[in-house]
Amino acid sequence: MFRLSAAEKRFALTSFAVKLAIFWIAQLLVCVLDPRRLVCGVVERGFLPCLISFAVMDFLVIPQLRRRWDR
Known part of the structure; x- marks a missing residue:
C-alpha cells in the first residue's frame, strides 16, 4: 500500500523539493518585503x-x- 515505484518516488521527491523551495522563497523574500x-x-x-x-x-x-x- 505505501510502497512507491521508482516513477512515484521521483514524482514525490520532485514535488516535495519544489514545495520546499516555494516555502523558502515565500519566507525569505515575500514576507520580508x-x-x-x-x-x-x-x-x-x-x-x-x-x-x-x-x-x-x-x-x-x-x-x-x-x-x-490510472485504473
Whole structure:
C-alpha cells in the first residue's frame, strides 16, 4: 500500500523539493518585503508543520490518488 515505484518516488521527491523551495522563497523574500500578504500567514506557522503536511501529501496521499485514477 505505501510502497512507491521508482516513477512515484521521483514524482514525490520532485514535488516535495519544489514545495520546499516555494516555502523558502515565500519566507525569505515575500514576507520580508510585505508581511501583509496571504502566504505569510501560512509561512508564519513554521517550517515543521509545513514540512509534515508536504511530506504526507506527496508521499502518502497523492500516489494513492494517482493509482486510483490510472485504473
